[in-house]
Amino acid sequence: MHPGEILWTVVIGFVLVGSVGYFLSIYNSLIEMKNNIGRSWANIDVLLKQRHDELPKLVKVCEAYMQHERGVFDKLSEARAALAGAASVRQRADAENAITRALGGFFAVAENYPDLKANNSFTSLQQRISELENAIADRREFYNDTVAMFNTRIEQIPDSWVAGGMNLQPAELFKIDESERKDVDIAFKMTA
Amino acid sequence: MIPIQATLFSVGSLGFGVWAFLHGFRSLRTWRVIRDTPTARVRSMAMGMVELNGTVEPRSDTVAPFTGKSCVFWEVEISTLSGRSRGGRTNWHVVHRNRSGNPFYLRDETGVALVYPQGADVKVGFGAEETTHGLGVPEMYMQYMEQQGLGMRRMWAIGAMRFRERALEPGVRLYVLGRAHPKAMARDVSFDDIEMQATGTDGWRAKRVREVDPDVRGVIRSGQKGEPYLMSQTSEAGMTLEYGVRAFGGLIGGPLLACFGLWCLLELARTGSFFR
Numbered sequence: 260m261h262p263g264e265i266l267w268t269v270v271i272g273f274v275l276v277g278s279v280g281y282f283l284s285i286y287n288s289l290i291e292m293k294n295n296i297g298r299s300w301a302n303i304d305v306l307l308k309q310r311h312d313e314l315p316k317l318v319k320v321c322e323a324y325m326q327h328e329r330g331v332f333d334k335l336s337e338a339r340a341a342l343a344g345a346a347s348v349r350q351r352a353d354a355e356n357a358i359t360r361a362l363g364g365f366f367a368v369a370e371n372y373p374d375l376k377a378n379n380s381f382t383s384l385q386q387r388i389s390e391l392e393n394a395i396a397d398r399r400e401f402y403n404d405t406v407a408m409f410n411t412r413i414e415q416i417p418d419s420w421v422a423g424g425m426n427l428q429p430a431e432l433f434k435i436d437e438s439e440r441k442d443v444d445i446a447f448k449m450t451a
Numbered sequence: 452m453i454p455i456q457a458t459l460f461s462v463g464s465l466g467f468g469v470w471a472f473l474h475g476f477r478s479l480r481t482w483r484v485i486r487d488t489p490t491a492r493v494r495s496m497a498m499g500m501v502e503l504n505g506t507v508e509p510r511s512d513t514v515a516p517f518t519g520k521s522c523v524f525w526e527v528e529i530s531t532l533s534g535r536s537r538g539g540r541t542n543w544h545v546v547h548r549n550r551s552g553n554p555f556y557l558r559d560e561t562g563v564a565l566v567y568p569q570g571a572d573v574k575v576g577f578g579a580e581e582t583t584h585g586l587g588v589p590e591m592y593m594q595y596m597e598q599q600g601l602g603m604r605r606m607w608a609i610g611a612m613r614f615r616e617r618a619l620e621p622g623v624r625l626y627v628l629g630r631a632h633p634k635a636m637a638r639d640v641s642f643d644d645i646e647m648q649a650t651g652t653d654g655w656r657a658k659r660v661r662e663v664d665p666d667v668r669g670v671i672r673s674g675q676k677g678e679p680y681l682m683s684q685t686s687e688a689g690m691t692l693e694y695g696v697r698a699f700g701g702l703i704g705g706p707l708l709a710c711f712g713l714w715c716l717l718e719l720a721r722t723g724s725f726f727r
Binding site for chain 1: 479484488492561702710720
């Protein structure tokens with residue numbers, strides 16, 4: 260074999276191995292990211308399930324005190340029922356946002372019942388739900404970061420070529436409820 | 452350059468180029484993991500690969516062996532002089548490397564995690580470095596080598612030696628990329644402070660462990676073989692840049708160097724000056 264041919268063979272070998280290795284690394288990292296999205300969602304789901312399980316306990320503790328507040332109980336049970344029919348991330352997120360909203364209203368009304376506020380079971384449940392909501396907020400942020408990175412990657416060249424071949428679609432973000440983003444109206448009434 | 456040197460240089464270039472090329476893939480994987488893993492908060496971190504940023508806190512009494520500084524992690528390196536290049540650069544040969552294995556806490560604004568440094572690639576600058584110029588080394592180094600049972604210590608001390616130490620001091624910010632595991636289940640057998648004090652083993656550190664350990668949200672340690680486990684005082688952006696340069700440097704520079712080495716070898720073979 261001519262020395263020039265040996266050199267060219269080696270150059271082509273490096274280019275081939277390098278290209279295949281590079282595209283394999285893109286493929287593997289996209290698979291890893293896709294699984295990370297599933298994992299991040301599963302981690303939110305665990306907390307949502309825990310919060311969901313706390314609701315009947317909360318209702319049981321409060322119904323004796325808040326007998327005249329049928330409306331808030333109904334909203335809570337409607338939101339809980341809506342969760343059963345939720346399939347996609349968006350539907351699930353909407354249902355969870357409805358529960359968050361209903362819980363907010365529920366605790367606001369509970370403020371009017373001093374006896375209930377003094378009940379240990381109620382305070383511990385309120386604290387537990389509040390901790391769960393903080394953890395859900397953190398994990399939602401993490402999930403959304405993972406999804407945003409994935410969605411960016413599958414649109415960038417050369418990753419988009421591999422993602423196209425794998426038929427990867429952008430993942431859905433777990434969006435926060437619009438009403439939670441609105442500015443709170445605060446009006447001060449000045450008396451002369 | 453005489454042919455034997457040229458031959459060795461060519462073989463070296465070829466070998467190093469291939470090594471850099473293969474190593475480039477490893478760095479590429481680490482680069483991707485750093486880039487594709489979002490930073491988590493300790494309170495809500497999920498088990499599995501995580502990236503955290505926080506402040507280090509001690510869990511046990513750890514003292515750096517050379518400087519005697521109180522720290523959460525240390526690593527030392529002892530080298531002997533292996534030669535000097537023509538440019539006057541000294542080449543050192545590492546004869547001993549050691550690091551502490553004590554776990555420490557990593558705290559961010561939401562919680563605390565326990566970090567086991569075994570197997571981690573720790574990117575912390577050498578804070579202390581001393582070079583001896585032969586005919587003996589200071590007593591503290593000799594004592595350390597004796598404790599470690601380094602049989603060649605007296606012979607090494609005749610020539611020039613270099614002692615380096617890196618230490619992570621409490622309160623520094625640290626970037627950690629590793630695998631989070633659930634905290635081991637542990638149960639207190641005694642809650643009675645007076646009884647504990649009576650045992651004489653309940654120092655302030657033990658108390659601190661008892662206070663902080665229940666708040667630990669998870670344990671960070673090395674994962675499966677080949678999985679990156681990094682700790683660094685550099686930011687995530689700095690780490691991404693470092694591994695990106697390593698990866699693409701290896702993947703592009705490696706083959707170029709290997710091809711150059713091969714070309715030199717082929718030229719030597721063509722002119723018939725191999726090992727002549």
